[in-house]
Amino acid sequence: MEGTMATVLLLPLLLLALSWWAWGVRRAQMQRGLPPGPTPFPVLGNLLQLQSGHLDRVLMELSSRWGPVFTVWLGPRPAVVLCGYTALRDALVLQADAFSGRGSMAVFERFTHGNGIAFSNGPRWRTLRNFALGALKEFGVGRRSIEERIQEEASCLLGEFQAIVGTPFDPRRLLDNAVSNVICSVVFGKRYDYGDPxxxxxLDLFSDNFRIMSSKWGEAYNIFPSFLDWIPGPHHRIFRNFQELRVFISEQIQQHRQLRQAREPRDFIDCFLDQMDEEQQDPESHFQDETLVMTTHNLFFGGTETTSTTLRYGLLIMLKYPEVAAKVQAELDAVIGRTRAPNLEDRARLPYTNAVLHEIQRFISVLPLGLPRALTRDTHLRSHFLxxxxxxxxxxxxxxxxxxxxKDPDHFNPTNFLDDRGEFQNNDAFMPFAPGKRMCLGAGLARSEIFLFFTAILQKFCLLSTESPASINLTPQCTGLGNVPPAFQLRLVAR
Structure with a gap:
């Protein structure tokens, strides 16, 4: 009886407390100028509404009620969501400077401490980005020399494929190695053998981290890092993997210090060390040892994982839609033939192939939520003061x-990028590399790699699946930071 009475008394108090919390949140939203959104719960925020593992889908569903600019609470932190092309354009393109800050993600903050290019802000970010763009250009990115380097690596990849023709295999490691070797040639000045242990x-560390950060554990860590630090789980492996990568990069930097000739740079690391020498007397310099480690990691990871994942997903989609692969191969045969390697100039003469590659990137959205932004100044967006x-x-x-x-957004359909005459038609809503001032530093390199590796593979091989096309599942294995494709077996037949 006493327990029942206590429950009767506590229930109104609990409801009153929740009402007070909701009123406080609404008041805080109004004071901060935050757009409206679903009412959060104490401590948890909107996590009960945001189904873990499907955050991108749930946010789009919430947008249908709250509009293209709305607020959700990730635990105790409010986040303004931009949903739909026009909202993204209005913010990231038309107000590019105001939206050029990088929002903090706990999983990266613990490792980078706001260092490097991807997760730095302010003068440090601008200085490092401008330096990196110049250094990458000096070593061929955006020029004919990097195209030749990709073609050479594509030839090596085809050789590896040729050795296992007819045998089912998981293409992840070979694609990782090929893609990573391109950025390694720029950053480290060398490539690695495909069997180098x-x-x-x-590469396994990169893949493991991308997978965990795209899982429920990665999502949870970014929301409640202090709590998750004490909870056992696979998220702890992220930081062990990061540390192992740090050791490797530090060893590469030390080797460069021992072998380099000042002002005769062989690669990105040499360029950075030269800049460190020039600014060693400047106490405000952004060119420090830790910055070099983090910047190298950003380029190494960014130049490997998303491009390799795109190619892997692309091959899986071709297995699902063999008629699309056949049409790409017919166009390659007609325009290039089967003896000459594809080059970037061919892209303009391959409208269907170009449309397929754009549709792959649109359909998979390898980074569905992008990387978070932070406002660099007060601004207005739509009717909201942020x-x-x-x-x-x-x-x-x-x-x-x-x-x-x-015209067909929910299905894989290359005609999304073709006009009525069958010519390639670009679309400003296509933004896999993120628009505005925070566009991916290696966007041009990634586009070149995706085109040259994909066309080289389909020029030489027919792709066969170990299961029927109808039974192939394209649903991501993990979706959070990234959309990770399900594992699959591929069998190649020489054309």
Missing amino acids: EFLRL RKGTFVIPLLVSAHRDPTQF
């Missing part, structure tokens, strides 16, 4: 699934 270990420092989620997948921009 140390390098294979590093304060400096506001955490922003640019929901890139929402542009790719926007029915006002693509």
